Amino acid sequence: MMAVATLLTSATSCIKEIDPQTSYATVEQVGNAPGVLDNAVNAITATMCGHFPLEGNNGRLRDMGYPSLIIQRDVMGQDVVYPYLNWFSAQYTCQTLGPSYIYCQFPWSYYYKWIKSCNEVISMAGENPDAKQMPAAGIALAWRAFFYMDLARLYASKPYAVDKNAETVPYVAAGASVASLSNNPRATNEQIWGYILDDLDKAEKYLEGYTRTDKTGPDKSVVYGLKARAYLEMENWSEAKKYAKLAQAGYTVMTQDEYIDRETGFNTPNDAWMLCMQYKADDPAILENDADTSWGSNMCIEMDPKKSGCGYAANYGQPFLIDRHLYETIPATDCRKKCYVDFAIDNLPSSAAKIEALAAYSDHPDWILNTGTVIEGYKKVGGLELKFRTAGGEAGRANQYVGFVVAVPLMRVEEMYLIEAEAAGMLDQSEGIQLLTAFGKMRDSNYEYGTHGSDAYYNGSTGQFRNEVWWQRRVEFWGEGLATFDIKRLQKGIIRSYAGTNHVDGYQWNVESTPQWMNFCIVQTETNYNTACTNNPDPIAPEGNSAPYVW
Numbered sequence: 001m002m003a004v005a006t007l008l009t010s011a012t013s014c015i016k017e018i019d020p021q022t023s024y025a026t027v028e029q030v031g032n033a034p035g036v037l038d039n040a041v042n043a044i045t046a047t048m049c050g051h052f053p054l055e056g057n058n059g060r061l062r063d064m065g066y067p068s069l070i071i072q073r074d075v076m077g078q079d080v081v082y083p084y085l086n087w088f089s090a091q092y093t094c095q096t097l098g099p100s101y102i103y104c105q106f107p108w109s110y111y112y113k114w115i116k117s118c119n120e121v122i123s124m125a126g127e128n129p130d131a132k133q134m135p136a137a138g139i140a141l142a143w144r145a146f147f148y149m150d151l152a153r154l155y156a157s158k159p160y161a162v163d164k165n166a167e168t169v170p171y172v173a174a175g176a177s178v179a180s181l182s183n184n185p186r187a188t189n190e191q192i193w194g195y196i197l198d199d200l201d202k203a204e205k206y207l208e209g210y211t212r213t214d215k216t217g218p219d220k221s222v223v224y225g226l227k228a229r230a231y232l233e234m235e236n237w238s239e240a241k242k243y244a245k246l247a248q249a250g251y252t253v254m255t256q257d258e259y260i261d262r263e264t265g266f267n268t269p270n271d272a273w274m275l276c277m278q279y280k281a282d283d284p285a286i287l288e289n290d291a292d293t294s295w296g297s298n299m300c301i302e303m304d305p306k307k308s309g310c311g312y313a314a315n316y317g318q319p320f321l322i323d324r325h326l327y328e329t330i331p332a333t334d335c336r337k338k339c340y341v342d343f344a345i346d347n348l349p350s351s352a353a354k355i356e357a358l359a360a361y362s363d364h365p366d367w368i369l370n371t372g373t374v375i376e377g378y379k380k381v382g383g384l385e386l387k388f389r390t391a392g393g394e395a396g397r398a399n400q401y402v403g404f405v406v407a408v409p410l411m412r413v414e415e416m417y418l419i420e421a422e423a424a425g426m427l428d429q430s431e432g433i434q435l436l437t438a439f440g441k442m443r444d445s446n447y448e449y450g451t452h453g454s455d456a457y458y459n460g461s462t463g464q465f466r467n468e469v470w471w472q473r474r475v476e477f478w479g480e481g482l483a484t485f486d487i488k489r490l491q492k493g494i495i496r497s498y499a500g501t502n503h504v505d506g507y508q509w510n511v512e513s514t515p516q517w518m519n520f521c522i523v524q525t526e527t528n529y530n531t532a533c534t535n536n537p538d539p540i541a542p543e544g545n546s547a548p549y550v551w
Contacts, residue, residue: 221249
């Protein structure tokens, strides 16, 4: 977590002037050197995808950067089912998540490595960056806010709106001394969200007039989106509504055809995507280990089993499924239902009949049947997802080195529409219902408010309106890493045990309150060396299946 800017040896050749009193370049000199600041900005996200940031092992699927964190968060709840327990089984089964296990090391090391890179850029740019340095500083501040926002939501035992004094994580500022890191207590919710908003205020100022070349880095619209997320978490409804609306400018909601497009569905940035990651053909995660240590290997199931034969999801029997109950709550007229294979197909009498039915989802229905039948212990196709499509058309489906070179969304404008609706509804429920209904009809022309929030399971402190918003978020952003954040924010439980469940036997849990395992533990090495840092309790998994819930 060392936050002091360190100059790489390769950068010294760019320095125009060296202080004669020292043998090293000052931070100010580094910031003014041609190209160095830009390189430092690029370094912030260099290992977010396509690399192996922690273990450096191309055979360990868990070590694939931010895409791994998306999966880890989503399998902790109920909406994403993991039928073959392997790389992400610890999170799905709540096993070995205590501070002495490596699963604690991944998020901790990832986030603080990226924050350190942000701090280096911020230090280089200085307290008052000039016009040329402002975009770099703004990008670093926006990313730092993004990372701390994740950390705050993952490690806080209670959300901001419930307890402002709940502890989150130690905050490391740019220029922090090494000595200070050994006595750095966890910031409270109030403190860390204050830091986050301070960063975003500066980023908004510094990114004024900045035009980015692609969506793998933030601009001012993304800063607005991050502010909307922050104020939603803090339940500052007027500000959440304001910034969610501002963030929408220049973007359009995905059409129904775009949502289910067999070639570009959720693998290519479009006019709805605000921020994303992009794999590159020369990334280690693509070139090494048959490209299996990648997001595409996990999420793209359309890979030719004869020409490629690769992919954990497509051919190794380890895909992710949608929770059966969530699937069944999606009306047939909702375009998003077409992203998931109908469970009824498993009841068809022959493989030929199943392949015929699967043609509604893929140009290669026989591959989809193969994907389901090789899942050990499941051997079905019901619930398979085709939201995240293989890239590169037929060439990509035959060659994982092309097919897995995909983009991964981090923020879409649809989230801003739903934040605006939720915030508006908490100020004036009639307006919120109007906005939510308008959004729902973009996905289902038959949508009517009041059909997804009245079940006893959803009732509770949030009430029907917010449950309706939550349902939309669960369906809209399935597999995009928002599930755990929403469960914690809304103080929801999870339901995996019910008649017809497709969750794994032994882990069909019903938990009425927010699961303890969603409060991440801080890795033990941090608390060993940072004497002021406390920790969350070791998570304890429920014992055996719960009695089936009756909907």
